[in-house]
Amino acid sequence: MSEDDRTVARERVIESMEQSAEVYGLSRSAGRIYGVLYFSEEPLSIPELVDETGYAKSTISNVTRTLTRIGLIHRRSSEGGGRRVHYTAEREIWFSLQDVFQQYVQREIQTTLRTIQRAQAQLPDDNDTEAARIKELQQTYEDLQEIVTLTSNFTAAELRDALESYDQ
Amino acid sequence: MSEDDRTVARERVIESMEQSAEVYGLSRSAGRIYGVLYFSEEPLSIPELVDETGYAKSTISNVTRTLTRIGLIHRRSSEGGGRRVHYTAEREIWFSLQDVFQQYVQREIQTTLRTIQRAQAQLPDDNDTEAARIKELQQTYEDLQEIVTLTSNFTAAELRDALESYDQ
DNA sequence: CAGTTTGTTCGGCTCACTCCGAACAAACAA
DNA sequence: TTGTTTGTTCGGAGTGAGCCGAACAAACTG
Structure with missing residues (x-):
């Protein structure tokens, strides 16, 4: 059970989520962003999501807004009270x-x-x-x-x- | 209860069908074509559908094909054995x-x-x-x-x- | 036979949607 | 203060889907 295997398996599932997103009327980016958050150990900020997904910052910003409105992900202010916000996936x-x-x-x-x-x-x-x-x-x-x-x-x-x- | 009232009511319902079609992943034209057939007294041919809907002949041809494949409308050869085909709406x-x-x-x-x-x-x-x-x-x-x-x-x-x- | 009508296929146009990058605002750090 | 980071907004490029018109094939009509 190599690290690679795990990465590959996760990638496959995230690709499925991209597909599923389209069925629900969402964009592929929404599926990927949700997927990355779904498998993430801890909450991720927008810059981190940029790194993980490769999407532009503006895309992340827009998609996280709609996903938050829908309730598929949650927006949390950082613990330090800073400006940085973090997102987590609703798993239910x-x-x-x-x-x-x-x-x-x-x-x-x-x-x-x-x-x-x-x-x-x-x-x-x-x-x-x-x-x-x-x-x-x-x-x-x-x-x-x-x-x-x-x-x-x-x-x-x-x-x-x-x-x-x-x-x- | 004028003829106009009836026309207006039918038009409203057909517009709703156009909307509904999009929800089901179909085009607006598919909704309208189905709607026209739904309210039609007798089966309609492609030229008649062109008149009723205002869509191009090619559009009618393509959309009727997909609607037929889906089963939302039925294709019937004319009684005379001619080439002309007629379509009826599946009401169930x-x-x-x-x-x-x-x-x-x-x-x-x-x-x-x-x-x-x-x-x-x-x-x-x-x-x-x-x-x-x-x-x-x-x-x-x-x-x-x-x-x-x-x-x-x-x-x-x-x-x-x-x-x-x-x-x- | 030629002319007309019906139906299909193909290429192209338009519009909407997705995504990007730049510009900007807000908050933090030095 | 100035510089940096984070997040949002706006305009535009690229792409796909819907629809149209032209061209064509097939069948009827005179």
């Missing part, structure tokens, strides 16, 4: 990823549902095709809305359990 | 959207999980930090994997029911 990523997911999906579901409901109100009891189709949509989106809302209260393990136990 | 969108979702998420989860498992195998029982963190990741991704797999077997209503009934 489940809820953070859910938050990201919510920002991208639930927000969309909600606005769509609102639009549908407003359209539905404009076309009342008219049983023409438009109204009927919009009503179908409304049902689906209401289910979706409820699912996402319920999901956000569960941990990954609970969710898994809920689905497995429902298996009729 | 739940499973189609799940497929899209799978292509974007489950595929990513699987490759990530494979990478993690390989890294894990390379760093056996070494209880250093790297190995421990990779193991944490592995657990989360295995849960994720299982959740997505289970989810794909349920309808929206079933899923909703499963989550609601699990509420302890």
Whole structure:
């Protein structure tokens, strides 16, 4: 078990995180920065992240801001009370990823549902095709809305359990 | 209830579909084309879609191909046996959207999980930090994997029911 | 047959996004 | 004070994706 092996393994996983980041609507740099922080023994400052990732200082600054807002990393002022800030990775990523997911999906579901409901109100009891189709949509989106809302209260393990136990 | 009102309501919903399409990793044009087909009384050909959407013929051709592959719309040869093809919207969108979702998420989860498992195998029982963190990741991704797999077997209503009934 | 319509493919344009580097502000050190 | 370090903001270069129009192939119509 050489040091090299460990480095290679870590690098592979971080590359996976870069890929995953794109799926969640984040940039590759966000994936790498999170990955470096995830494996780091101690909190890292922006200059240290510059060294570790090779990205420009400005990129680190911007990406850490969004990652902090999302909750995937945490920003901590240095112990000495100095200006230097340090970042750590949130290791319990489940809820953070859910938050990201919510920002991208639930927000969309909600606005769509609102639009549908407003359209539905404009076309009342008219049983023409438009109204009927919009009503179908409304049902689906209401289910979706409820699912996402319920999901956000569960941990990954609970969710898994809920689905497995429902298996009729 | 004027014709205008109906048109406006339909247009609003279609705009929502454009937005939604982006969330699912599709283009806005895909959302609009699906929306037009969704509300259309009869199947539409490519020239008709050009008229309805304002997109170029080539765009319609490309987008209909991907939407057909995904399963969100269906391609039908005309009754006369002619060359003209017609498209209809799949109205039971739940499973189609799940497929899209799978292509974007489950595929990513699987490759990530494979990478993690390989890294894990390379760093056996070494209880250093790297190995421990990779193991944490592995657990989360295995849960994720299982959740997505289970989810794909349920309808929206079933899923909703499963989550609601699990509420302890 | 020639002319028209339908559908696909290809090259190019545009726009948005990512990232970089420079400039700047703020806090510290000598 | 002046010089150094840290962090943010802004403008711009590079890149990829979406969309268009032209060219082409295939099938119909006269």
